[in-house]
Amino acid sequence: MIKRLVLVGLIGLAMALFTAPMLAHHSFAAFDLSKTVTLVGVVKEFQWLNPHSWIQLMVTDSNGKEMEWSIETSSPSGLSRQGWKPKSLKPGDHITVTMHPMRDGKPGGSLVTTTLADGTKIGGSPVGDAKE
Amino acid sequence: MRNRFLKQAGFSVALGMVMAQGAMAQAPDKVQSPDWTGVWRLKGSPAVMDREDGRSFVAGTRDHPPYNAEWEKRYTRDLVRGEHQGDANFPDPIVDTHTVFCAAGMPHLMGTPFDYEFVVTPAKTWIVADKETRHIYTDGRKFLPDDERWPTLLGTSIGHWENQTLVVETVSMRSDVWADTTPVMFSDKMRITERIRRMDANTLENQMTIADPVAFTKPWTFTKHYTLMKKGTWVSEPEKCGGPEDRNPIVNGRVISVMPGVK
Numbered sequence: 001m002i003k004r005l006v007l008v009g010l011i012g013l014a015m016a017l018f019t020a021p022m023l024a025h026h027s028f029a030a031f032d033l034s035k036t037v038t039l040v041g042v043v044k045e046f047q048w049l050n051p052h053s054w055i056q057l058m059v060t061d062s063n064g065k066e067m068e069w070s071i072e073t074s075s076p077s078g079l080s081r082q083g084w085k086p087k088s089l090k091p092g093d094h095i096t097v098t099m100h101p102m103r104d105g106k107p108g109g110s111l112v113t114t115t116l117a118d119g120t121k122i123g124g125s126p127v128g129d130a131k132e
Numbered sequence: 133m134r135n136r137f138l139k140q141a142g143f144s145v146a147l148g149m150v151m152a153q154g155a156m157a158q159a160p161d162k163v164q165s166p167d168w169t170g171v172w173r174l175k176g177s178p179a180v181m182d183r184e185d186g187r188s189f190v191a192g193t194r195d196h197p198p199y200n201a202e203w204e205k206r207y208t209r210d211l212v213r214g215e216h217q218g219d220a221n222f223p224d225p226i227v228d229t230h231t232v233f234c235a236a237g238m239p240h241l242m243g244t245p246f247d248y249e250f251v252v253t254p255a256k257t258w259i260v261a262d263k264e265t266r267h268i269y270t271d272g273r274k275f276l277p278d279d280e281r282w283p284t285l286l287g288t289s290i291g292h293w294e295n296q297t298l299v300v301e302t303v304s305m306r307s308d309v310w311a312d313t314t315p316v317m318f319s320d321k322m323r324i325t326e327r328i329r330r331m332d333a334n335t336l337e338n339q340m341t342i343a344d345p346v347a348f349t350k351p352w353t354f355t356k357h358y359t360l361m362k363k364g365t366w367v368s369e370p371e372k373c374g375g376p377e378d379r380n381p382i383v384n385g386r387v388i389s390v391m392p393g394v395k
Contacts, residue, residue, distance in 0.1 A: 030218030030389055033190055050372040051234070054379060056392065070391045072379075077368030078245070104220070108391050 031100040031110040039069060040096045046089035048076050055089060055111065057097065070108040071099050082123035093117070166296050168250035171365040172336055172358035178245045181312045181340075182354040188313040191215050195316050203347040210315035218387045225386055229310045232382070234373035235264055237285035237309040238302055239324055242338055247367045248358055250328075250336070257291060257298060263370035268300050275303060283320060285309060297329040319346035334360040 041059035055071040073079060076086070089095065094117040099109030114122045176184030180195045187193055194211055197203075216222035217231075230236055236244055246262040255271040268289040275281070281288055287305035291298050302324040310316060322344040331337045336358040343351045374381075379390040 028188070029215055030387065033187075047377075049377040049379075050369075050375070051378060052380065068392060070379075070389070072389065075371045077371065081368060102389065103218075106389075106391050108389055 028100070028110055030102055030104070032103045033100050033110075035101055036098050036112060037101045037109060038096060038098050039071075041069065041094075043089045043091055043093040043095060044068060045091060046087075048079075048086040051075050053079055055095075055097065055114075057095070059107075067107050071097055071111045072108065073111045079123065084123045088122050089114075165252045165254050165293075166330060168252050168330065168336065170249075170363070171361040171367055172248040172250065173361060174243060174245055174248075175335075175357040175359050178243050179313050181239065181243050181316070181356075182352070184357070194314050195312065197311075197316055197342075197352045198348045198350045200347065200349050207315065207317075210317075214315045218389070220386060220388075226315065227382055227385065227387055228313065228315070229308065230313075231373070231380075231387055233285060233309070234371070235285055236262070237264075238266070238287050238305050239311050239340060239342065240309065241266065241286065242326070242340065243312055243356055246371075247361075247365075249367065252298075262368075263372075268298070270298070275301075283307065287324070294327075297327050300324075300326040300328065302326070317347075318342070318344045321346050331357075336360075 039057060039059050041057040043055060044058050045054075045056040047054040047056065053073045053076055055073065057069045057071060058066055059069050060066045074082075096115045098112040100112065101109045116122065177186050177188070179186035179188040179193055182195045182197070194207075197207070199207060210226060213222075213224055213226040214228060217225045217227045219225060230240065241259075241261055241264055244261060249258075249260040251258040251260065255269070257268040257270060259266040259268065264286060266286055266289060268291045270291045270293065272292075273290060275288060275290060281304040283304055283306040285306055287302040289300050289302040291300040293299070305318070305322060305324075307318055307320045307322070311318070322342060325341045325343070327337075327339040329337055338356045338358070339353065340356065341351050341353045342348075380387055381390070382388075
């Protein structure tokens with residue numbers, strides 16, 4: 001069901017320039033913006049909430065252990081401006097996300113990209129619209 | 133005789149009405165208010181005020197206000213504290229004030245990714261962004277005396293028109309509100325002057341000058357631009373914070389992330 005957890009490593013300069021976090025109700029200091037992690041998993045819940053929305057993703061690591069990850073995104077209004085809808089993700093959806101992981105090692109991060117199983121990408125970068 | 137009196141009285145009343153209408157038409161401003169209707173969005177990044185690029189909440193991202201040595205030292209220190217606002221192990225973090233108030237305040241409000249609306253009438257202009265509304269009086273009034281004003285998030289604004297440019301003076305802002313995503317703060321003597329004009333069909337320009345005789349060695353000037361969205365664009369739902377849904381509460385002076393099932 002759930003396949004892998006891959007640490008991609010340092011993000012490139014382009015990403016550093018073009019994925020500036022939106023003004024949020026809090027800073028992104030809890031996330032390590034110098035790293036990008038790719039997760040493949042199954043959506044448990046998509047929380048379309050103010051001030052920030054969250055993806056709860058079930059991920060199984062290479063040892064077969066399943067873990068729930070919390071991936072923080074932008075506000076509903078911020079997401080909608082980038083093409084997201086409240087039901088863009090449904091429980092059971094197989095997705096691949098890239099995210100900046102939490103500094104403290106907890107299973108969470110700040111969303112960068114989201115790709116459905118058929119390769120469809122949802123919206124732009126929900127945490128960055130620095131270039132309009 | 134009676135008819136003549138009535139005619140004269142009627143003429144006087146009519147003249148008075150015309151004069152009154154004329155006075156109303158001239159007041160408060162003689163200029164034709166420009167049409168700035170529509171939904172506008174900030175051009176470039178909201179990270180800092182004095183640049184239109186940059187990345188929010190990344191170490192090293194900063195403004196360059198003309199602080200004196202004392203205030204520059206304070207800003208440099210607070211930059212590090214702000215970068216650690218979510219760090220449980222950092223001894224003395226500070227939380228950005230947009231999180232604290234769930235509001236930007238001034239001057240931050242003019243540099244956000246929120247939708248902007250400029251409602252222009254002869255006597256007053258409203259600038260609406262997210263759930264904050266600036267009230268800019270252009271009816272000729274003066275600021276209230278110092279002892280009748282107090283610091284607020286958005287301050288108090290009066291304006292006037294210079295042709296098609298709205299010139300806004302803002303005072304009485306809170307000195308503890310960050311100017312953007314970095315901890316740029318000011319003294320209670322700060323004053324903002326904005327010159328807002330339509331550069332072309334799709335662009336509004338806001339040249340902002342912040343004067344602070346306590347913190348600055350000279351006025352700080354920068355320019356923000358706003359792009360007109362296509363007709364029919366819906367204004368975004370305001371962001372709301374601090375409710376039961378908020379998974380990023382402030383705990384012990386730190387912003388935390390609530391993770392289900394994680395201790």
